[in-house]
Amino acid sequence: MLSQINSNFKVKQVEKSRISEVNYETLSFGKEFTDHMFVVKYENGKWQQGEILPYGNLSLSPACSALHYGQSIFEGMKAHRLAEGGLALFRPYQNIARFNHSAKRMSMPEIPSELFMEGLKQLIALDENWAPDREGCSLYIRPMLFGNDSFIGVRTSESYVFVIILCPVGAYYAEPVSVLAIENYSRAEKGGVGHAKTAGNYAKTLMPVELAKSQGFKDVMWLGGENHNIIQEIGTMNVFFVVDGKLITPEKDGTFLEGITRESVIQIAQDLGYEVTERQITIDEIIAFGKQNRLQEAFGTGTAATVHHISKIAYKNEIIDLNPEKHVIANHIKKTLESIKTGQYPDKHNWLVKI
């Protein structure tokens, strides 16, 4: 309850904003950060008073537990400018729930939803003018939590730091993505942490992604299961295929991130009259559908990437070429989703939280 949370944060504002240094016409992803950040520590078994501080470096012990043992989680959220004016967050309570789901799996304290939201709202209110108003751009929100014990030894940390930073962003990917369904590496297996948004899940993908790049592909399609042929996700996105005019996407099995965009895309597709099935999908059947010309579209979904076309799927000696210009279903869903986020399409599921 809010009454139990000290939302009377200490605020230290910058003397001079850096916003004039940012070129909003060439915004890319993840390079620019707003003037302030929200920081709250967890110590002695409880959340301390939150602070809004000038964006800047954190001071850490070289023995900081997160750096050694990876007790670190994060989220990706977005706020958009609304056509009617003002800003809205897209399904923030889903992100908070997933953040706390990740925290639980990584043996970290859950953050009260009110503390998270209050810190986020006050931070955005302060840096509101940083939110881009160009099509395809948004204010990306990166909350994170890490173990901060100065201690060498593997154990659950006793102290943590929660931080929220904000970035005005453009598109995550500049072009449709070609993917290699990789044979000898895996991102996650059942019982592991594939469903948690924890830092190590991303670190372990880097080397296989470099391998895919060296073979001319942009990213990796992750496979799992006993025969290493069950499709999980792509790079930083959940994945959808359009086969014979119907959508299919891997069913949740704990090995991949349960995307909020994924869930929104399923709902929007159904609202628009498309059939969507969540089921186990093997790479062999996708290649077979491709060869039979039944695979019409493939796309990834994620907060950063939104809905993003896949141009090529490679597996062993096979390559399936797709033509993103013909991806009408993906484009229909993407346009609807983006229009909901900016208040230009009815928000019938009440996904927006205005700030």
Ligand code: COI
């Ligand atoms: C997101 O989609 O928000 C992510 O966190 C993925 C990526 C930027 C790591």
